[in-house]
Amino acid sequence: MILRRVHPAGAAEEVALDTDGAGARDRLLEWYAPGEGESIRLNLVTTLDGRVTGDDGTSGSLTAGADRMILGVIREHADVILVGASTVRAESYRLPRATPLAIVTSSGDLTGHGFEPREGAPEVLVLAPESATDAVRRSLGGIRHRILPLPDRGEPATAPEIVGALRAHGAGRIVCEGGPGLAGLLLAEGLVDDVCLTTVPRLGGSGIRLLADDGPAVSRWEPRQLLLDDEGVHYARWARRAD
Ligand SMILES: NC(=O)c1ccc[n+]([C@@H]2O[C@H](COP(=O)([O-])OP(=O)(O)OC[C@H]3O[C@@H](n4cnc5c(N)ncnc54)[C@H](OP(=O)(O)O)[C@@H]3O)[C@@H](O)[C@H]2O)c1
Known part of the structure; x- marks a missing residue:
């Protein structure tokens, strides 16, 4: 598959990448390198009209083109992958190959x-x-895990408490893979530095939305990178504007 880097523009041989070619993964690692120091990145896939699940209720049926390869590259740049418990339950989430997975939950039910x-x-x-x-413990059975305690107030933890628990564990570079509820919480607190958004050329359906109608207030972002593949999937990187 050929991935074209539309933005930032460069010499033709620099912007067209054969994902099956030698060195493709290294080039993608360069293109997705986060900035220096601690960062919080969102990585999500959406349809043209902002749905994050297909009709089967998972994002697996939306994923297309080079998305899995880019997901792997983004994971490689992270110290931890953060997801909400509903995503684990709805998607029968699998363990990433090398990067640790962190799950946030109030109920503890990861069935x-x-x-x-x-x-x-x-x-x-x-x-x-x-x-x-x-x-x-019950729902994870024999899976090796460690609990990072959140305050027990009978209400959801705040975004800074979630991020603080990961940072105290030594995770500087966090990538949140959703779902929309958790992503919206991080966005609402202005904690997200970088958004990697894959857009698949589909529209309509009954899937759930990327951000709820009463989601975070409008924020401003600037394009860092835009890739387009030959299946019409595009992969954007947006950085939070400093103002
Ligand atoms: N397209 C994509 O890129 C993408 C990515 C991920 C997920 N998805 C889809 O999105 C859907 C799930 O998203 P969602 O927004 O409904 O749920 P979610 O964000 O994945 O998870 C919500 C759950 O996470 C826990 N949680 C979230 N914030 C918390 C907090 N502040 N304190 C304590 N626990 C907290 C709670 O778990 P408990 O209920 O256990 O207390 C809450 O019910 C699924 O259908 C999935 O397929 C799509």
Whole structure:
């Protein structure tokens, strides 16, 4: 598959990338390198009209083109992958190959996950209040995990509390892979530096929306990069505007 870098523009041989060619992954690693220091990145896939699930209720049926390869590259740049518990349940989420997975939950119920015990896999980090730890243990069974405690106030943790727990664990570069609820929470607090958004050329359906109607207030972003593949999928990087 040929991926074209439309923005920023460069010499023709620099902007067309054969994803099956030698060195393709290294080039993508360069294109997706985060800035220096700690960062929070969102990585999501959407339709043209902003839906994040196909009719089967998962993002798996939206993923197309080079999305999986780019997902792997973005994961490689991260210290931790953060997801909401509904995503784990709805998508039968599988363990990433090398980057640790962190799940945020109030209930502790991770039933429906698709994790399989694997020799040498990093432990799963579960951000949960003390009252949810039994449910976490029950639903994770033999999967190696560590609880990162959240305040037990009987209400959801704040975004700074979630990020603070990951940072205290040593995770500087965080990539959040959704779902919309968790992504919206991080955006509402102005904590997101970089958005990687894959847009598939589909419109309509009954899938859920990227951001709720009463989601975060309007914020301004500037394009850092735009790739387009020969299936019409585009892959954008947006950076938060400083003003
Ligand atoms: N297209 C994409 O890129 C993409 C990516 C990811 C997911 N998805 C789709 O999005 C859907 C799920 O998204 P969603 O927005 O409904 O849910 P979500 O953000 O994945 O998860 C929400 C859940 O996470 C936990 N949580 C979130 N914020 C929390 C907080 N502040 N404190 C404590 N726990 C917190 C809670 O878990 P408990 O209920 O356990 O307390 C909450 O119910 C699925 O259909 C999935 O397929 C699409």
